[in-house]
Amino acid sequence: xxQYLQRHKVALSLLCALALSLVWITAQLGKEPATGLxxxxxxxxxxxxAQGIISAGSVLSRFWDGYIxxxxxxxxxxxxxxxxxxxxxxxxxxxxMTAENxxxxxxxxxxxxxxxxxxxxxxIGRGPSNWYNTMLINRGLDDxxxxxxxxxxxxxxxxxxxxxxxxxxxxxxxxxxxSAVGVTIQRTRENCILKGKAGGGCEIRYLQQxxxxxxxxxxVTSGLGGxxxxxxxxxxxxxxxxxxxxMFISAQAMPTADLRHLEEVxxxxxxxxxxxxxxxxxxx
Amino acid sequence: xxxxxxxxxxxWLIALCMIMVPLQGSLLxxxxxxxxxxxxxxxxxxxxxxKLDKLRASLCGFLAGLMADVLAGGMLGIQAFSKxxxxxxxATGKKRFxxxxxxxxxxxxxxxxxxxxxxxxxxxxxxxxxxxxxATLPRVVLPQAFYTALTGSLLIVASEPAxxxxxxxxxxxxxxxxxxxxxx
Numbered sequence: 265x266x267q268y269l270q271r272h273k274v275a276l277s278l279l280c281a282l283a284l285s286l287v288w289i290t291a292q293l294g295k296e297p298a299t300g301l302x303x304x305x306x307x308x309x310x311x312x313x314a315q316g317i318i319s320a321g322s323v324l325s326r327f328w329d330g331y332i333x334x335x336x337x338x339x340x341x342x343x344x345x346x347x348x349x350x351x352x353x354x355x356x357x358x359x360x361m362t363a364e365n366x367x368x369x370x371x372x373x374x375x376x377x378x379x380x381x382x383x384x385x386x387x388i389g390r391g392p393s394n395w396y397n398t399m400l401i402n403r404g405l406d407d408x409x410x411x412x413x414x415x416x417x418x419x420x421x422x423x424x425x426x427x428x429x430x431x432x433x434x435x436x437x438x439x440x441x442x443s444a445v446g447v448t449i450q451r452t453r454e455n456c457i458l459k460g461k462a463g464g465g466c467e468i469r470y471l472q473q474x475x476x477x478x479x480x481x482x483x484v485t486s487g488l489g490g491x492x493x494x495x496x497x498x499x500x501x502x503x504x505x506x507x508x509x510x511m512f513i514s515a516q517a518m519p520t521a522d523l524r525h526l527e528e529v530x531x532x533x534x535x536x537x538x539x540x541x542x543x544x545x546x547x548x
Numbered sequence: 549x550x551x552x553x554x555x556x557x558x559x560w561l562i563a564l565c566m567i568m569v570p571l572q573g574s575l576l577x578x579x580x581x582x583x584x585x586x587x588x589x590x591x592x593x594x595x596x597x598x599k600l601d602k603l604r605a606s607l608c609g610f611l612a613g614l615m616a617d618v619l620a621g622g623m624l625g626i627q628a629f630s631k632x633x634x635x636x637x638x639a640t641g642k643k644r645f646x647x648x649x650x651x652x653x654x655x656x657x658x659x660x661x662x663x664x665x666x667x668x669x670x671x672x673x674x675x676x677x678x679x680x681x682x683a684t685l686p687r688v689v690l691p692q693a694f695y696t697a698l699t700g701s702l703l704i705v706a707s708e709p710a711x712x713x714x715x716x717x718x719x720x721x722x723x724x725x726x727x728x729x730x731x732x
Binding site: 273274277278281282284285288289292293302303306307310311388389390391392393394395396397398400426427434436439441442459460461462463464523524 | 569570572574583584603606610615616618620621623627629633636668671675676678679684687691692
């Protein structure tokens with residue numbers, strides 16, 4: 265028996281691990297996403313070093329540029345180049361500031377829709393897996409962030425808060441397969457559901473065959489369901505296929521916000537939301 | 549007194565597995581069309597499989613997968629199991645298939661990524677209706693395997709001169725030290 269165990273220890277370990285994984289996964293089914301000590305510890309230990317590595321990378325890159333300058337050029341040339349570099353860096357800094365200013369201005373403009381109690385946050389990372397479309401932001405429970413807050417950017421709706429930790433939150437993007445948003449086609453006022461799709465993009469569900477939807481139509485949130493504010497632009501229709509033969513049209517859409525290059529977002533709670541004309545106030 | 553030879557623990561590989569996951573979501577966010585990224589954690593697990601025994605490679609895979617589960621906000625245990633299996637497969641298959649060329653790295657990484665992706669896809673399809681295999685296989689598993697194999701094999705081949713240089717430097721330092729200590 266002992267010899268058998270010794271001989272097959274790797275295979276037995278794998279079998280035990282599979283059994284444990286299944287038990288573990290099954291235990292999580294139907295429950296709220298866990299935000300326990302394990303997740304908090306991993307988040308704390310990984311986000312800080314990751315930010316440190318990014319800073320160290322830029323310091324190293326600057327150091328290397330300085331070294332090339334020192335060895336390559338004559339003193340006068342070097343001084344002139346440094347001056348030019350400084351001016352270039354200043355121009356670049358100003359350009360960055362202008363762009364940031366523009367983005368923040370657009371975000372602030374959203375206050376008419378989101379109310380004054382919204383929380384601004386910076387994106388500090390993306391989910392490392394291709395299976396889930398999530399991102400990490402630098403605001404959490406300590407800043408008043410709660411689960412299911414709507415997340416908006418200057419391009420429109422981005423997603424909702426799926427998990428909250430003391431200093432960070434995990435945002436479920438609208439392109440995640442488990443995300444479903446109640447939407448209205450802006451031109452025809454028809455309601456349907458926008459679901460995320462594995463591999464990116466979104467698909468429109470439960471739209472009847474007699475719908476007048478067209479390629480290029482804008483989708484806005486319907487406000488039904490109570491999580492997302494009403495009237496926020498979130499996607500544009502890219503393909504409509506009426507030949508599926510079923511009861512519903514098959515249609516694809518792409519988010520209006522550039523989800524891959526998000527830097528700042530705004531978080532807001534559905535109950536504080538008002539529409540553009542300031543009439544509706546939804547309660548969750 | 550004669551010193552016992554030191555065992556090479558390859559601790560840097562375990563560290564690489566752990567650091568690759570958060571880096572993939574920040575500094576190494578190499579997303580292309582369709583929002584897909586190469587699975588750099590799997591590349592690190594593959595390296596572990598080549599250098600370590602089955603049990604250690606499986607453990608590295610488990611740790612990297614668990615970290616990916618936590619940071620992605622998904623169900624804990626799915627990627628932990630698939631990456632652990634990948635580490636075991638890489639460590640088991642190296643004697644039979646491994647030759648140090650870019651093409652072999654590409655083929656092995658592609659096969660490993662397919663196995664890893666299939667396990668994930670099967671788990672997700674079983675537990676969620678949002679991940680049907682008909683959608684995940686062509687849209688996630690195959691492109692991810694192709695992209696991971698391409699990026700991983702290029703990285704491994706490109707990092708070889710640096711690894712060799714580091715080895716030479718280490719040997720030189722060890723020789724210098726042993727020479728100095730014998731003179732003392």
